[in-house]
Amino acid sequence: QQQVKQSPQSLIVQKGGISIINCAYENTAFDYFPWYQQFPGKGPALLIAIRPDVSEKKEGRFTISFNKSAKQFSLHIMDSQPGDSATYFCAATIGNSGNTPLVFGKGTRLSVIA
Amino acid sequence: ETGVTQSPTHLIKTRGQQVTLRCSSQSGHNTVSWYQQALGQGPQFIFQYYREEENGRGNFPPRFSGLQFPNYSSELNVNALELDDSALYLCASSLAGPGRLVQYFGPGTRLTVT
Numbered sequence: 001q002q003q004v005k006q007s008p009q010s011l012i013v014q015k016g017g018i019s020i021i022n023c024a025y026e027n028t029a030f031d032y033f034p035w036y037q038q039f040p041g042k043g044p045a046l047l048i049a050i051r052p053d054v055s056e057k058k059e060g061r062f063t064i065s066f067n068k069s070a071k072q073f074s075l076h077i078m079d080s081q082p083g084d085s086a087t088y089f090c091a092a093t094i095g096n097s098g099n100t101p102l103v104f105g106k107g108t109r110l111s112v113i114a
Numbered sequence: 115e116t117g118v119t120q121s122p123t124h125l126i127k128t129r130g131q132q133v134t135l136r137c138s139s140q141s142g143h144n145t146v147s148w149y150q151q152a153l154g155q156g157p158q159f160i161f162q163y164y165r166e167e168e169n170g171r172g173n174f175p176p177r178f179s180g181l182q183f184p185n186y187s188s189e190l191n192v193n194a195l196e197l198d199d200s201a202l203y204l205c206a207s208s209l210a211g212p213g214r215l216v217q218y219f220g221p222g223t224r225l226t227v228t
Contacts, residue, residue, distance in 0.1 A: 032215050043204050043219035089156050095215045104156030
């Protein structure tokens with residue numbers, strides 16, 4: 001049973017456009033939702049994260065929108081750049097103490113073309 | 115860079131053999147989690163070590179085992195390798211405690227089983 005479903009599997013966006021990646025979760029105990037960015041040959045790197053007590057969090061060009069009732073959250077990348085081309089993973093965990101495992105989506109491969 | 119290092123970078127093993135992968139956590143972190151990332155998939159939680167004790171385990175068989183040392187570095191051992199064990203193995207370090215939610219990933223070890 002996949003606890004975190006991510007879509008789309010791949011995404012092609014024009015430079016300057018908006019990239020949108022969606023995730024849905026099943027476990028209502030999840031209360032910490034990070035997004036990770038992974039470049040080829042590298043480990044995942046934390047991009048931005050949100051707790052369910054807010055509906056939106058913005059850091060630079062990256063925004064997470066969170067809908068607790070629908071159990072969905074999404075990543076928006078504004079003014080997408082070729083350097084943003086990477087695989088993006090949403091994740092969820094029970095965020096008590098950093099000792100709980102991350103449950104990842106299957107990833108979205110983003111290509112930003114000039 | 116996260117300060118989490120893994121060795122070796124990649125290796126090739128034959129089915130039935132045993133392998134040991136190593137991880138050095140970020141300075142000050144007392145928790146190490148191991149994940150398996152199959153090609154085109156999100157990372158899957160294997161197990162976690164906190165202060166040298168296993169502190170949680172995902173859906174992986176007992177032939178996957180680990181250790182954490184007093185300096186908080188860690189090993190992942192896999193016995194009786196199978197072809198499906200071919201994957202990128204990631205370790206992530208974190209500091210346990212309220213509000214300490216971030217896990218920092220290393221670059222991974224690419225294991226190929228032939």
